Amino acid sequence: MEKPELIKDGKRLDGRGPKDLRSVRIEAGVLKEAQGSALVEWGGNKVIAGVYGPRECIPKHGADPYKAKLKVRYMMTPFCSKGEHSRSGPNRRSIEISKVMREAFEPVVMTKNFPRSQIEVYVEVIQAEGGTRVASLTAAAVALADAGIPMTDMVSAIAVGKLDGQLVVDLGKDEDNYGESDVPMAITHRDKQIVLLQMDGLLTREELAQSLDDGIEGADKVYELQAEALKKSYEKEERGKLNL
């Protein structure tokens, strides 16, 4: 496919302005058997997250006597995009994303409350359209809160990138593929800690500084949606129901 014209008259491919997010819908408490769960529909992305624990650490020799072990698994389903993921199971990419997601949550989850146990976070990408890791982080944060796992802060994630020399927030698939740079980041809401920051492509120092500012702004919007989703989950009828 030819490189499309990414920005035309200040509008992006899908008609968004540079700082507009795709439509984001977050729902908490979507899985019955998981302790906490969340569904995030972010543009064309569909991500579901489930949280279990704290429970007994397996294998036992891996248990930490001082804190809970956080285990994050990010996985793309074989049907999530145009067939590039036709073989399911962990691969180099998903192992890396699992690791950076785990490291994003380690500073905020109060693991010291639960020694010798593990907290499991499973994130499954049902449909992918650029920016699945930020959608996954957003879903995982909501699922952790929904599970009642104590966290000192809420994590919200957003990607910033550069298209045709202009910084834009929340890249879609084509923007990611044909743009010049992609900077996914995860930010805690209260003290604006950067718990995840990656960069594909090239940016100047000034551009990176600017993209961090834009990212924090975007992450705040995501945070509002996360908070709303968590509050809304209490209006749902089936919430917390016993399996009768």
Place this chain on the structure above:
Amino acid sequence: MIPGEIIWEQEMRVPNTVVVDGKTYATVLGMVREDRFIPLELVYRPKPGDNLVGVVTDVRHSGYSVDINLPHGGFISSKFTRVSFKQGDLIFGRIKFADEVGNVDITDAKRLPAGKLVDVPASKVPRIIGKKSSMLNVVRDGTGCSIFVGNNGYIWIGGKGNLQLALKTLDFIIENAHKHGLTDKVAEYLNEQGGNVTVPPREEAAPAAPAPTEERAPEPAEVSGLGAPVEETPDPAKEPITEDPAQVSEGEPVVEPPRAEAPEESDNPLMKGGSGIPEKKDKIDVDEM
């Protein structure tokens, strides 16, 4: 309140919050009532004095391992109990000691007769108990069941009452746990149900009973009434059954005052169990809402 949201501008030492730079923030989903922070979702952390309902998972010389709905099982030392348990026995006990790595020592354990074990979120337990067991008494009165609530989220329901209604009521409480005046609503709910208590729940209870199911999880449609001691797969049916009628006959008529009822209800199993351990039922309202 969601994790990381500011609750108070000043420093408050309240459970489930964190203080940063002299300000207090929430760490779990919760609600604020004046100077209290009420968690809506919570992972239970054991503390001495808490009541527990558990399942004996292992019998050893030194004592009994108990599944108490925590990452690590509890332990009843033979030193502290003269009752002997079997694998699969349901117990009601009190935490004697909980250390910082999650070991839990249980004391004053006694065996519960055949009944249903329900797993509820630990954050809803205070609501299920209510102020000075008010909610629990309403449910007991309304359903005729005897109920033991563990702070760990395990609830034992037994007795001759309407088990199905008791489960539905628990469900109702959990669903509406974040609302005001819940005890009244529950009473209303029970009264509404009261009209047809005798008919439909029985109907439901009868056909659903057959499947032998494991006792610990509130798994699919186990709608077993007490009459069929089905859930107690590992339980050798004899002991519980002998205890059961005795307990119910005592428990049922004495319905109203919490403190009066509790000892009455549980005295009997105690006698049968042969332990002289004092009744700790009243402790249940440790967590008042």
